[in-house]
Amino acid sequence: MLAYFIRRLLINIPLLVGITIIVFVLASLMPGDAVLAMISSDTPVTDDMIKMRQGELGLDLPLHEQYLRWMGNIIQGNLGYSFVSAESVSKMIVSRIPATLELMGVSLSISIILGLTLGTISALKQYSWMDYGFTVFGFIGISIPDFFLGMVLVFVFALKLKWFPTSGFITAGEEFSLADNLRHVFLPALALALVRTAVFMRYTRASVLEVLGNDYVRTARAKGLLQNVIILRHVMRNALIPVITIIGVNLGVLFAGSVIIETIFQWPGIGMMFINAVTGRDSPVIMGYVLLTSMIVLASNLLTDLAYSLVDPRIRYE
Amino acid sequence: MNKLYKVLSFVLLAVFLLSACAPAATATTAPEQPTAEPTAVPATEAPAPEATAVPEQPAASTGPAGVLRLPLRPGVTVGSLWTAAGRHLDEAFLSGLVAVKWTADGVQPMLAESWEMEGEGTAFIFKLRQGVKWSDGESFTADDVLYTFSIYANPKVGAIHAGKLADVVGYADVKDGKTETLAGVTKVDDYTVRVELSTKSPLFVELKVPFISILPAHILASIPADQLKGNDYWNKVVGTGPFVMTNMVQDQLVEGAANPNYFEGQPKLEKIVFQVYADSNTMLAALEAGEIDGMLYQGGGIPVDQVSRFEALPNLKVFGNMDAGLPTFLLVNLKKDYFQDVRVRQAMMYAIDRKTIIETVKLGTGSVSNTMFPGAWARNDADLTDYQYDPEKAKALLAEAGWDSTRQIDLQRYYTDQVNKDTVDAIASMLQEVGINAVVREVKSAEFQASVDDGSLELAYAANGQGLDPSLGFLVTGCGQRLAVGYCNEQVDALYAQGQASADRAVRAPAYQEISKLLNADLPKVWLWWEVRPVAFDTRIVGLAEHYTEQPLLMFDIPVYNEIHLWYTK
Secondary structure (H helix, E strand, O other), X not given: OHHHHHHHHHXXXXXXXXXXXXXXXXHHHOOOOHHHHHOEOOEOOOHHXXXXXXXHHOOOOOHHHHHHHHHHHHHOXXXXXXXXXXXXXXXXXXXXXXXXXXXXXXXXXXXXXXXXHHHHHHHHXXXXXXXXXXXXXXXXXXXXXXXXXXXXXXXXXXXXXXXXXXXXXXXXXXXXXXXXXXXXXXXXXXXXXXXXXXXXXXXXXXXXXXXXXXXXXXXXXXXXXXXXXXXXXXXXXXXXXXXXXXXXXXXXXXXXXXXXXXHHOOOOOHHHHHHHHHHOOOHHHHHHHHHHHHHHHHHHHHHHHHHHHHHOOOOOOO | OHHHHHHHHHHHHHHHHHHHHHHHHHHHHOOOOOOXXXXXXXXXXXXXXXXXXXXXXXXXXXXXOOEEEEEEOOOHHHOOOOOXXXXXXXXXXXXXXXXXXXXXXXXXXXXXXXXXXXXXXXXXXXXXXXXXXXXXXXXXXXXXXXXXXXXXXXXXXXXXXXXXXXOEXXXXXXXXXXXXXXXXXEEEEOOEEEEEEOOOOOOHHHHOHHHOEXXXXXXXXXXXXXXXXXXXXXXXXXXXXXXXXXXXXXXXXXXXXXXXXXXXXXXXXXXXXXXXXXXXXXXXXXXXXXXXXXXXHHHOOOOHHHHXXXXXXXXXXXXXXXXXXXXXXXXXXXXXXXXXXXXXXXXXXXXXXXXXXXXXXXXXXXXXXXXXXXXXXXXXXHHXXXXXXXXXXXXXXXXXXXXXOOOEEEEEEOOOOXXXXXXXXXXXXXXXXXXXXXEEEEOOHHHHHHHHHHOXXXXXXXXXXXXXXXXXXXXXXXXXXXXXXXXXXXXXXXXXHHHOOOOOHHHHHHHHHHXXXXXXXXXXXXXXEEEEOOEEEEOOEEOHHHHHHHOOOOEOOXXXXXOHHHOEEO
16 A cells, blocks of 8 residues: 555656646747736837846746756745746745635535535425426536626626625725625635536435435335435435545645636635736746646545545555 | 425525626616616615715715725736836835826926936936935935935846936946946935936936835845845835835735825825736726725726716716827838838828727727827927828729738737727728738737747737827837837937927927927828726725826826825715
């Protein structure tokens, strides 16, 4: 087991290096660079000024040298410094992770609670008008892009009904308060939650229906257990196993954030940091983000594999 | 249990239907009948007091008392030395020696109490204001000015406005790395500074000095120049401005409290908050919802097709026709041989029906231009060819020039709002009509800038902020300038020099009028129009909207908040 774990860990290293090379090359294929992205035709800058800044950032070096420079720093545990703000990339990431975790955490919680509840109702009331209603809702939820839903939510709940603020992390000019912050997180979290709610709901429905047909459920009914007890103790417990796997797969987004929703709602998370870095051609930040997210994906894949062997004793890794 | 399901599902469906119907409602009511919007708010079920407020008493209490909330673009928080838009922060937290007046007629004293010109502009002596304190209690002195000028010029800092000091004696040595001290800036005594210039530059104070924000030498002088960027100082700026920075969170906000020791008097506002917006639609929604009190030039303003919607909001004062001092044109790469024949550029001028585009797509905003300078004093319209729309003439000119109509021409557009998209599409189709096969391509700003440098640029829809002074036009029409992209007329260069030889507008005007005429004939760019930039401000801040009522135009990069200490909330 330990040998397997170490072998998998070692395999991940060349994989990670491969990912960084591909992203580095792709990022450098984008036209323009960090210096050109910072200037505007409104305030023209002289040629030699541009060349000087490019030289300072090492943008005039051949691509492989730029990559090796970056890799050299990574080996020393240094993610580098933003071309735009000269801030340390690791500091930037650390300062934005909490906001992303909050947004993604709230959104996942909403979709888990709603998805499980609606899915169970759908299964228990199969072929009722509620089941059909939720099915339609599910299809719509999967089909509507979250940025569009985000704009609709802003229009209805922020601009027309004025129940929630349009954007931001807290109200400008006020002291931080949790209540205020939660009011701000609600709309973006809801916009993100809808798609996943639909997915979780469909999985829950299928899984509950499957369990309902089992002999032990019939036995429980036969011995006269209350309907609620049957559902909570016997059906739900067994039905949730596949659903939890799906939820587990979705946990990676907790750290990756959402580029579009964070931008529309001006949520100061890691997704917005990434998109600003892309428009600003800020490659150390782009690479820092890619490194972080790919490490999380690789780590969660490894952990999932290990978890299988813990859950199911028949699976053995050698 | 059954009942619960029903209630639950009904609520969910209701919420969903509500959100599904809403966008259709905007699409149909917003553009045509903007006035229908406020009544569309269901007053009966809205708990917010705004909905029931009568128009005479607009909901002035949407924001916290004593707090001014302004938007900011991301990236600005890096520190004002490195971003053009950083001047919004500078005017709140730092001060310059002088500041551009919002009435746009010259500069007013700030940290410099007065100044004198030596000779015909070969040196300036600044008398500094005494008794000014930095927000940490230290006194402001000539040493701060000396440090600041040197650090702006230092190539290791890479300040965006370094070029403003190019005329100061010793600039070349600093730029070449021979020294870090600008020799031309000297201390006469603790409150007197002399700045010596290498050429006669009578407009140095009006055009260059306002861009230099004085920094505290006692804090920064010990920091090596190449470590200034990213330094913690920019997160807690110690300054001499009307507000003292209290909090800065990247990508989120910058906050400041009134500076009790501000040299113009303690501001009446208690706080200023700059809220960062990466997306201009988000910024507009926040303005509409009363979450911020104003906007800025860099956000792109209110798209002209949305102006009437904002005008219907009771708490806002909208300036729908705010002049942006912004000549807008097709940037032509004159290094391409097929654009070198002036008849080709003339043909483009005749081919584009600018009047119709303004009247239709641009909803009547902006005015047709046949040369560059937006300031009326800098041109004599009677001298200029007006290039009335004439597609037949355009075709004839192209035929004479031997234009190859099969050649596909790349027309770049980096503006992303609908009005600009429609505008550029209209331009492209008018060019196609006469045989110039222009194909629009949306690009990011960095991509456009790269195409200027690698020579792949053909045409681009571009603009250049010249609200402050026509001399800025040199950067886009002077020989060898990057954005002149191949245009060079030595006569124009000589006239630019002549235009800067005096501070007197009457003396300067003939030079710029002559340049106007040459640019009208040479057509280094295809002149389109002078752009407006609609902006809006919440009337709960007394002074803000009033200020913009008196301000004749928005100037790129110059927020002119120089009376901000007098503003207050209703």
